[in-house]
Amino acid sequence: MNATLAVILALAVGTYAFRLVGPVLHGRVTVPPRVxxxxxxxxxxxxxALLATGALTESGGFAGWARPTGVLVGAVLAWRRAPFAVVVxxxxxxxxxxxxxxVG
Numbered sequence: 032m033n034a035t036l037a038v039i040l041a042l043a044v045g046t047y048a049f050r051l052v053g054p055v056l057h058g059r060v061t062v063p064p065r066v067x068x069x070x071x072x073x074x075x076x077x078x079x080a081l082l083a084t085g086a087l088t089e090s091g092g093f094a095g096w097a098r099p100t101g102v103l104v105g106a107v108l109a110w111r112r113a114p115f116a117v118v119v120x121x122x123x124x125x126x127x128x129x130x131x132x133x134v135g
């Protein structure tokens with residue numbers, strides 16, 4: 032067995048064990064409410080950071096104004112509770128139009 036296969040198997044077992052811990056410990060471990068609040072806030076912060084990184088950077092530099100503007104349009108449409116397809120199409124069309132007119 033080569034090293035790559037061993038790593039893949041180790042990661043698979045680890046992933047399965049990590050997912051199994053939740054149902055096994057569900058009724059046995061209590062998490063304080065403050066920790067639950069911090070975990071929820073941490074998840075939101077992580078998602079916003081991922082969104083900002085994806086929207087603003089490309090190959091280690093600024094992605095240009097078209098992509099962040101498209102993400103902003105998509106965010107506004109989602110905030111206004113537009114259907115998912117409208118959000119995606121609105122963001123994509125905005126980005127495409129801005130790139131088409133040379134706003135990179």
